[in-house]
Amino acid sequence: MSTPGSIAPGRPETLTKEEEAKLKEFWNTALKVFGVSAPEGSESPSQAPATAEENGDPVTSHTSPDKKKKTLGRLLSRKEKTGAPRKEPPAATDAGADIALDASDDKYGHTKEFKAALASQTPSELRDAFWSMVKCDNPDALLLRFLRARKWDVDKALVMMVATMNWRSKDMNVQTVVGKGEGGAAAEKDNDFMMQLRMGKCYLHGLDKEGRPICFVRVRLHKQGEQSEESLERYTVYIMETARLMLQPPVDTAAVVFDMTGFSMANMDYAPVKYLIKCFEAHYPESLGICLVHKAPWLFSSIWAVIKGWLDPVVASKIHFTKTIEDMEAFIPKENIPRELGGSEDWTYTYVEPTPDENVPLEDEARKNTLQSARGELVRKYESATHAWIAGGEAGEIAAAERKAIARKLATGYWEMDKNLRARTVYDRTGVLLPNGQVDFYGHRKKNAGAVETSEDDID
Known part of the structure; x- marks a missing residue:
């Protein structure tokens, strides 16, 4: 466990020379995809392979020695007649099928999504999708998430990133989800979505020992079939997008606590679990810091055997089972654990409804x-x-x-x-997420500390 406030390896502030070279290579390739040309007279960057091994991951060139395979550089090249003016094609490139990836390393069909994005979107559309995804992030930090997730293989990182951009803009339409938000859902009487918010099926509150925001999931509140699969997916993305805004640098990952208190088979639903895993592994890489499964009953052991088989080993290594409050305290200070879980945080999730003019x-x-x-x-x-x-x-x-x-x-x-x-969230309305991007989970403590209790002895 790292020291709170310390910066982990492979981030913009801690890059080795070899990692920085990979980041430059990634940017160079990404800018080509976005149709952003280098200024005239600038030299092409050196693509000499790095060979050092850093932080347990080999930071090496992943270009195949097989000359018959078409590299990503060839994939992105555009043939032009000498002296002819360059025109932006209707799509980024129609050569997506030329990229070669091992099918065993494409768990979520990124290659298909990559090809679809290049075939259906112009470079400027892909560029807009990227910068929309950046939000308040450091652009380097965002690219590095994909590089770390793909073991510093630039080609695979690009495929993953473009596939995610396509998913965000075409499949999930993330901007619409956060743009409509709670106020829009309430106005449209989207009861499936609002029910989950009102009951607090999951909520964001507090920090773990490494300063990561915590998402508590109260599994007992989920009943299979109670909400549509589409609503469950939209709710999942909504929570994840909100959590992204709560990351305070240098912290760049979140903690998740599955509260299994009162769990029964009526609460078990594999579809949303699979979707959550896909989100973390395929579209929000390097975003999960730690996951605690708290008070799982014995009947969960057979379920876990199935779920574990779906997990990437790196993600699986971040999951810990806790039984007691003492177990949980190894990861979260007791004063930050809500009372309903045995901690001393005197706070209870209460949903505050949207106001008519907030959006x-x-x-x-x-x-x-x-x-x-x-x-x-x-x-x-x-x-x-x-x-x-x-x-x-x-x-x-x-x-x-x-x-x-x-x-x-x-x-x-x-x-x-x-x-x-x-659109505003319950966290905006309750003063947790402030207009300048700062986060205050513990404002209620300041109010309580400011309240002075009066006893009979104080009265003359």
Whole structure:
């Protein structure tokens, strides 16, 4: 277990030279997919393979020595006639079938999603989908999630990232989920979605010992068939997107606690479990810090045997079974464990209904367009600086500092436009998620500390 506040390996602040080279290679390839050309006169980055082994993962070149296989570089190349003006094709590329991946390493059909994205979307659409996914994240940190998840294989990381972008924009339509939010669901009388929020089937509250936000899942509140599968999936993504906004750097993962108190077979439902696993493994890589399964009854052992078979070994290694409050305290301070689980956190989840005017800023198209235009200019500067950083040399060192400064502005800028993009949540209404992106899970403690109890002895 790392020290709270420490920065884990493979992050923007802790990259080795070999890892930084992989990140540059990833950016270079991604920018080609997005149709973002390097400025004229800039040199192509060196693609010399790194050979050092860092942090237990081999940071090596994964290009096949078999010359008959088409590399990703060839996949992304576009044939042009000499002197002919370059025109953006209707799709990013129609050569998606040329990429070769081991089928055994494509658990979630990323290659198919990758091909679909390249065949159906223009480079500018893919670029927009990427920057929409970034939100308040450091762009480097987002790319590094995919690189770490794919053991620093740039080709596989790109396929995974583009597949995720396609899933977010085409399959799940994440922006609509968070844009409509609770207020929209309540107005449309989407009872399946709202029921889960009102009962607190799962809720975000507090921090573990490493400063990770905790999602508590009260399994006993789920009944198979009570909500549609589509609603369960939308609710899962909604919670995960909300949790993303609660990550306070350098913390970049969350903790999940499955409270199995009162569990029976009526609560068992494999479909949402499979979907949650897919989300963590396929579309939110490197987002799970730890998962606790608390007070699982004996009948869960056979169920666990099935579920474990679905899990990637890395994800499975993050799951721990706890029986007592003392077991849980190894991961979460007792004062941060809710009383219903045996801790001393005097707090109970209570759903606060949306207010009629809380999402009015979503309708302010003029302000949204102004803010998006300003963000677009920052994105262009970031991409230009990234090309210079990739090229290296003295200009590359200057560009590296420029990229960091722009990344900070992008994060701040996101929160300036957040209310114009995202419907308010119960966490906004209760003062947990603040307008500037700060998170205060324990505001109730300050209120309680400020309250002075009066006894008979205090009265004259």
